[in-house]
Amino acid sequence: MTSTTTTPVRARALRGTLRTIGRIAGTIWSNPRARIGVVLLALFIITATFAPWLAPYGASQDGFERSAGGSAAHWLGTTAAGEDVLSQIIWGARVSVFVGFAAGAIATVIAVLIGLSWGYSRGFGGDVVGFIVNLFLVIPGLPLMIVIASYLQNGGIVMIIAVIVVTGWAWGARVLRSQTQTLRSRDFVTAARFAGDSSFRIIFREILPNMTSLITGSFFGAATAAILAEAGLEFLGLGDPTTVSWGTMLFWAQNSNALLTGQWLLLFAPGLCIALLATSLTLINFGVDGISNPRLREGKGR
Amino acid sequence: MTTNTTPARGAEEPILRVENLTVEYRSEGFEPVAAVKNVSFSLRRGEFIGLVGESGSGKSTLGFALTRLAKPPATIVDGKILFHGSDIRTLDDEALRKQRRGGFAMVLQSGMNALNPVRTIRKHFHDIFRAHGHVEAGSFNARASELVRKVELPETVLDRYPGELSGGMRQRVSIALALSLEPELLVFDEPTTALDVLVQHAVMDTIRQLQASEGFTAILISHDLGIVLESTERVLVMHDGVVVEDGPSHQILDDPQAEYTRMLLSHYADPRAEEIHIPGFSTRGRSADAARAERATTSPRSDARAARRADASIVVEGVSKVYAPPRRGEAPVVAVDNVSFTLAPGESLALVGQSGSGKSTIAKLVTGAEKPSSGLVRFGDSNLSALRRRELRELRKNVQMVFQDPYAALNPLHTVEYTLLRPILNFTERRGEAARERMLELLETVGLTPAETFAQKLPHQLSGGQRQRVVIARALASDPQVLVADEPVSMLDVSLRAGVLGLLEDLREQWGVSMLYITHDLLSARLVTDRMMVLNSGRVVESGPTADVLRNPSDEYTIRLLDAVPNPARARETR
Numbered sequence: 001m002t003s004t005t006t007t008p009v010r011a012r013a014l015r016g017t018l019r020t021i022g023r024i025a026g027t028i029w030s031n032p033r034a035r036i037g038v039v040l041l042a043l044f045i046i047t048a049t050f051a052p053w054l055a056p057y058g059a060s061q062d063g064f065e066r067s068a069g070g071s072a073a074h075w076l077g078t079t080a081a082g083e084d085v086l087s088q089i090i091w092g093a094r095v096s097v098f099v100g101f102a103a104g105a106i107a108t109v110i111a112v113l114i115g116l117s118w119g120y121s122r123g124f125g126g127d128v129v130g131f132i133v134n135l136f137l138v139i140p141g142l143p144l145m146i147v148i149a150s151y152l153q154n155g156g157i158v159m160i161i162a163v164i165v166v167t168g169w170a171w172g173a174r175v176l177r178s179q180t181q182t183l184r185s186r187d188f189v190t191a192a193r194f195a196g197d198s199s200f201r202i203i204f205r206e207i208l209p210n211m212t213s214l215i216t217g218s219f220f221g222a223a224t225a226a227i228l229a230e231a232g233l234e235f236l237g238l239g240d241p242t243t244v245s246w247g248t249m250l251f252w253a254q255n256s257n258a259l260l261t262g263q264w265l266l267l268f269a270p271g272l273c274i275a276l277l278a279t280s281l282t283l284i285n286f287g288v289d290g291i292s293n294p295r296l297r298e299g300k301g302r
Numbered sequence: 303m304t305t306n307t308t309p310a311r312g313a314e315e316p317i318l319r320v321e322n323l324t325v326e327y328r329s330e331g332f333e334p335v336a337a338v339k340n341v342s343f344s345l346r347r348g349e350f351i352g353l354v355g356e357s358g359s360g361k362s363t364l365g366f367a368l369t370r371l372a373k374p375p376a377t378i379v380d381g382k383i384l385f386h387g388s389d390i391r392t393l394d395d396e397a398l399r400k401q402r403r404g405g406f407a408m409v410l411q412s413g414m415n416a417l418n419p420v421r422t423i424r425k426h427f428h429d430i431f432r433a434h435g436h437v438e439a440g441s442f443n444a445r446a447s448e449l450v451r452k453v454e455l456p457e458t459v460l461d462r463y464p465g466e467l468s469g470g471m472r473q474r475v476s477i478a479l480a481l482s483l484e485p486e487l488l489v490f491d492e493p494t495t496a497l498d499v500l501v502q503h504a505v506m507d508t509i510r511q512l513q514a515s516e517g518f519t520a521i522l523i524s525h526d527l528g529i530v531l532e533s534t535e536r537v538l539v540m541h542d543g544v545v546v547e548d549g550p551s552h553q554i555l556d557d558p559q560a561e562y563t564r565m566l567l568s569h570y571a572d573p574r575a576e577e578i579h580i581p582g583f584s585t586r587g588r589s590a591d592a593a594r595a596e597r598a599t600t601s602p603r604s605d606a607r608a609a610r611r612a613d614a615s616i617v618v619e620g621v622s623k624v625y626a627p628p629r630r631g632e633a634p635v636v637a638v639d640n641v642s643f644t645l646a647p648g649e650s651l652a653l654v655g656q657s658g659s660g661k662s663t664i665a666k667l668v669t670g671a672e673k674p675s676s677g678l679v680r681f682g683d684s685n686l687s688a689l690r691r692r693e694l695r696e697l698r699k700n701v702q703m704v705f706q707d708p709y710a711a712l713n714p715l716h717t718v719e720y721t722l723l724r725p726i727l728n729f730t731e732r733r734g735e736a737a738r739e740r741m742l743e744l745l746e747t748v749g750l751t752p753a754e755t756f757a758q759k760l761p762h763q764l765s766g767g768q769r770q771r772v773v774i775a776r777a778l779a780s781d782p783q784v785l786v787a788d789e790p791v792s793m794l795d796v797s798l799r800a801g802v803l804g805l806l807e808d809l810r811e812q813w814g815v816s817m818l819y820i821t822h823d824l825l826s827a828r829l830v831t832d833r834m835m836v837l838n839s840g841r842v843v844e845s846g847p848t849a850d851v852l853r854n855p856s857d858e859y860t861i862r863l864l865d866a867v868p869n870p871a872r873a874r875e876t877r
């Protein structure tokens with residue numbers, strides 16, 4: 001292929017991809033509920049990105065008055081170790097957002113790869129994959145996470161992400177596989193086979209783009225689950241307790257009996273943040289339904 | 303509403319009067335689209351009228367509006383629908399529900415899928431009786447049996463589940479359900495379109511007889527002018543939301559006024575006729591047919607044609623295909639039973655039969671998608687059952703397929719350019735600009751000009767006929783020797799059919815492509831094929847030159863297929 005002809009082809013492909021992304025964003029934005037979710041999520045992402053400038057103190061900076069209530073210097077008070085709660089909340093957003101998106105993305109990529117090839121192939125290979133996926137589906141997730149996490153003691157954020165991915169990909173793979181099986185028998189897939197396309201190409205250029213909304217939905221679902229799982233594991237003390245995240249804040253607050261000492265904000269603030277972040281992703285998912293199915297776009301009289 | 307079993311025929315007051323009705327589709331962010339524009343007509347009691355138009359003409363929208371089933375985004379923006387003199391637009395939900403019994407009812411195209419799969423047919427009837435309370439509790443079963451007999455079904459279907467009935471039986475059940483409400487006005491929306499040819503014929507017979515015996519007023523909505531003219535007394539022809547012609551059936555047939563009606567009529571012909579005239583085709587007569595076949599099979603016109611291998615025939619020898627029984631303990635399904643034929647280069651062969659006759663299975667065997675249980679399928683000197691992956695690729699290069707449904711055969715997310723470039727890059731040596739040139743050339747071959755413009759379009763920006771042309775262009779991209787066309791025009795409007803068929807015909811003559819044409823539509827088979835094989839339950843019941851088979855059918859099954867062809871001209875004879 002000469003470069004003169006590939007350039008316009010590439011440029012066109014790029015334009016097409018940009019247009020698709022624009023269309024997806026537009027569809028999500030047009031849904032009022034999803035719009036609230038997008039705004040909420042944007043707030044969290046901005047907070048996480050600009051934490052060094054937004055936070056009044058360092059994340060682990062201690063030496064303030066211990067277990068103090070809210071004041072002008074410490075809006076949300078201080079912890080039992082003498083750290084500023086507001087600063088910890090702002091810094092902690094980084095961990096939650098990062099773990100949520102990273103673990104969600106990795107789990108989705110695995111789900112897409114396995115779900116699509118599993119759904120497309122017929123025969124023995126499919127049965128083997130099916131057995132493995134079913135195995136991961138029937139193992140109770142939380143105990144498995146706890147077992148793996150305590151085995152890899154204090155592995156930090158990377159370990160948490162790994163644990164979440166291992167326990168979180170199977171459901172998405174199952175859903176994507178059913179959709180692939182439906183699309184596999186469509187005429188345009190048969191036609192691509194007649195046009196001489198390889199299975200690889202058929203899966204990724206013919207079938208995959210028709211599942212955009214399912215994959216996007218699956219990503220936001222996995223990210224939500226990851227955020228909750230991360231908080232849960234750290235609350236149980238299975239993460240690295242020296243990192244500052246909403247989960248470890250809950251862990252330390254519980255350890256210092258914050259409720260008994262009347263410092264309910266120590267539990268309430270990170271808890272609310274976790275809930276709001278998870279809610280924002282769930283709200284966005286309402287808008288995702290409309291991407292590939294125009295009937296689900298919300299409007300008057302429908 | 304007292305009794306309506308014996309309506310006074312020809313009463314002065316029209317049962318339904320529609321005045322200046324306009325229906326628009328209104329979606330947020332789009333300009334409203336008027337689907338029905340300023341339509342007025344009235345309907346006498348006991349009249350049976352037809353509503354004809356091609357897809358997008360607004361006929362179904364009108365039908366839905368008349369029965370108050372129109373849902374957003376369809377909105378009635380103007381006009382009146384007077385049923386017994388009162389405007390049904392103003393009815394509230396409860397009044398509308400009461401009106402459903404003894405008032406107006408509708409039988410849908412997919413009505414056979416409207417049955418609840420986990421309830422028996424009997425329960426469907428009981429639900430309706432209970433909801434409207436017009437049948438005494440003690441006589442539920444008696445009434446249900448009576449209704450089922452009316453649509454010519456055995457009483458035993460009452461205890462079956464919808465999944466156990468065939469499509470035709472289910473459609474009959476949904477007609478019986480509509481009748482159970484003793485409607486005065488019954489709207490049939492394409493009641494037989496989703497059914498098989500022979501079944502279609504039988505269900506239409508039942509509808510006609512019921513209308514005569516029960517005396518309800520009926521509107522038959524259909525895209526098929528033949529069916530409508532055969533059945534109804536008066537026909538409304540719709541085009542672009544406007545009623546372009548409204549007159550008695552015989553007048554529409556003999557002396558159509560509107561240009562559009564004349565165009566629709568011109569696409570009907572009796573496949574048995576000595577000579578056939580269809581716009582866009584040269585006259586098909588006996589001598590012309592022979593000359594055409596001669597041209598296509600012997601005298602190459604293009605270079606591509608001359609370069610073809612002479613031995614590239616498809617040979618099918620004593621092939622059977624048996625599928626495993628659907629349930630344990632049942633007999634295996636014999637889809638194809640000892641079929642033999644040869645498709646010579648440049649020849650065009652029709653495979654005709656109703657669904658389940660095995661014609662699509664033969665297509666799968668010929669394209670290598672399935673392997674025969676016994677017998678041999680050969681292309682040139684290669685045996686199709688023993689192909690490796692690479693040889694299968696070689697076969698795909700030479701044997702291509704045109705799909706039935708142009709709406710499903712194109713990936714909605716790819717441009718025409720992408721779709722056409724794939725087989726060019728996969729099967730030919732052309733790359734880059736040369737491949738693009740070939741792509742544009744293909745678009746011109748199938749008549750999509752200006753090619754540059756069409757290349758950039760996505761499937762949803764094309765009409766059904768244009769999509770089917772893209773599908774054909776894709777099949778031609780590898781310069782195949784054989785085209786397998788599986789009902790290539792059955793999803794298209796009549797006015798578009800001739801164009802696509804003409805294209806297939808030209809390709810055969812100019813490129814020397816041989817064609818296996820699979821269809822239940824005998825007229826189109828007459829137009830584009832030289833030879834014909836009639837299949838029934840997997841066996842060949844008749845074969846020979848197309849015109850001979852159609853003009854002098856010897857098998858009873860062929861005769862039944864011929865009788866089921868909707869034909870406006872025959873309507874005149876029977877009237």
